[in-house]
Amino acid sequence: MTPTPTVPRWLPLAAVATTLVLWASAFVAIRHLGDDFSPGALSLGRLLVGAVALAAVALPQGRPSPTRPQWVRLVSIGLLWFALYNLTLNAGELLVDAGTASMLVQVAPVLIALLAALFLGERFTTGLGLGLALAFGGVALISVSTSSAGDGGDVTGVLLVLVSAVAYAVSVVLQKPLMGTLSAVHVTWIACTVGAVACLPFAGRLVADLREAPASSIWWLVFLGVFPTAIAFTTYAFALRHMSASSLGVTTYLVPPITVALGLVFLGEAPPTMAYAGGALALLGVAVARRRPRPRTPTPGEPAPVGSRG
Numbered sequence: 001m002t003p004t005p006t007v008p009r010w011l012p013l014a015a016v017a018t019t020l021v022l023w024a025s026a027f028v029a030i031r032h033l034g035d036d037f038s039p040g041a042l043s044l045g046r047l048l049v050g051a052v053a054l055a056a057v058a059l060p061q062g063r064p065s066p067t068r069p070q071w072v073r074l075v076s077i078g079l080l081w082f083a084l085y086n087l088t089l090n091a092g093e094l095l096v097d098a099g100t101a102s103m104l105v106q107v108a109p110v111l112i113a114l115l116a117a118l119f120l121g122e123r124f125t126t127g128l129g130l131g132l133a134l135a136f137g138g139v140a141l142i143s144v145s146t147s148s149a150g151d152g153g154d155v156t157g158v159l160l161v162l163v164s165a166v167a168y169a170v171s172v173v174l175q176k177p178l179m180g181t182l183s184a185v186h187v188t189w190i191a192c193t194v195g196a197v198a199c200l201p202f203a204g205r206l207v208a209d210l211r212e213a214p215a216s217s218i219w220w221l222v223f224l225g226v227f228p229t230a231i232a233f234t235t236y237a238f239a240l241r242h243m244s245a246s247s248l249g250v251t252t253y254l255v256p257p258i259t260v261a262l263g264l265v266f267l268g269e270a271p272p273t274m275a276y277a278g279g280a281l282a283l284l285g286v287a288v289a290r291r292r293p294r295p296r297t298p299t300p301g302e303p304a305p306v307g308s309r310g
Helices: 010-033 039-061 068-092 098-105 108-119 126-149 154-180 184-198 200-212 215-242 245-266 273-290
Strands: none
Touching: 010 098, 010 215, 010 245, 039 068, 039 184, 039 200, 039 215, 068 098, 068 154, 068 184, 098 126, 098 154, 098 245, 098 273, 108 126, 108 154, 108 273, 126 154, 126 273, 154 184, 184 200, 184 215, 245 273
């Protein structure tokens, strides 16, 4: 689906570029803030800022009225995608660099395809099985590279980031049925607010960390809540309205290289050399898993298949 005539062609592309840069910058900001904020305090601070910023966008569009089953999904997404995802990613980035973390999170599309096959009735194809094997082969290579580069504790960081990828994948599958009746902004705002409430037990630690943190780190925390959380999700939703989901999904492959570049510039760090090979293998697995086979062309005289899809 191409952009509608009323929208300049460059605008959805600009929205995609904004989303990718902001999501990549989140990995770098989390890594930078690891010295000043605990994982729980960082999660709560980011989600509080994000919930307020998203409310400013969502409420003028009207008050959503989810049904009871939809509330169950929304609360589950808030607990998984916002609370658990942030907690495990923040903790994982204390042990692995930002570029490695971004490569590990990119296995989520393969997990999404697997969960969709198991719970949404989508086909489990040979490509999906091969992509799953390639992706986790890449994860294993990243794990080996990080453990050989450090003291072995980095493997824990890899596992924590993988938990965040699983939370992300499950949440996308839970969110899919909601998008037919609720707007993306409302879903994101409600889920972010649920995540913030779930992280309230870390309020005392957040207050203590804010007292000790330098002003620059506090501004980085605000940046995380406003830009990668509120603005990036909004620009992503805008792009999704004017581009096909498959075309937009492929662009997320650019997040790891952007993260590596930002990490080099702002943090002076990069993943271990072998992790690049693991990341490439994982991304290849994602590409293979998401590839839809072309329908077979019938031979002359053979009726075309009815209802087939890749």
